[in-house]
Amino acid sequence: MRHLPPNVPQFYVTAPQPCPYLAGRVERKLFTALQGADSQRLNDALSRQGFRRSQNVLYRPSCADCSSCLSARLRVSDFSFSRNQRRVMKRNADLTRNGTSPWATEEQYALFRRYLDHRHADGGMADMDMFEFAAMIEETPVKSRIIEYSDDQGNLLATALTDVLEDGVSMVYSFFEPDAPSRSLGTYLILDHVRIAREAGLPYVYLGYWVPGSDKMAYKARFRPLEIYLGGQWREIEDPNALDMGAHPLSLDPIQDQVAAIQLPDGKV
Structure with a gap:
């Protein structure tokens, strides 16, 4: 790692572990x-350079022989709702959106558990308890919102932890009622974040990582125009199926070169 003054962020690399995608x-x-x-x-x-936030950590994939994890964002100004997406919006017209400061509740956690047990029972969060859930929601040193979606009976059906960035909104983590498949709530959350960004006059919705070849992440390619962070810049992808992310170890920059290329907010590198 680089030797940096104490007031400059220090960058580290995690130990290798099995890929979840x-x-x-x-x-x-x-x-x-x-x-x-x-x-x-x-x-x-760093969000503009492909990083994501998890509590008080910013991270970006830096695998030794793979570059398939691509930070993705939607360009709001050119986004138009498809016929199917308009139907999703109509099916969820009864939902009420409520955005507040990030504060975890037992109702959120109950929904979170149902979501995990149904969709990600073998994932890294499967054993998360209420205290760990609260830390995920509440431990944020930046401008964040917890956005809840409830039906007209007051039932909580979906929740999104969202960061407010200078140039967009970033969907840090979202979960929803798994027993309401006809609502397509995962799609609805992204579509409503397009509306949130437009209401706030922000140009992008950051979706996290899109991984070509991963069924878990395939849904993100259905939203257009989708931009990915590749080769140090954001690029719109025309045909997700034509994107070849095969990488040779020698084609990837060493860690020290990756760190040296990061642009910090004060203009330092």
């Missing part, structure tokens, strides 16, 4: 702590 592969993450008075500016700057 692609069988037989190993993942590794480049990360830095998110703390102090400049947390918001750092979150803004």
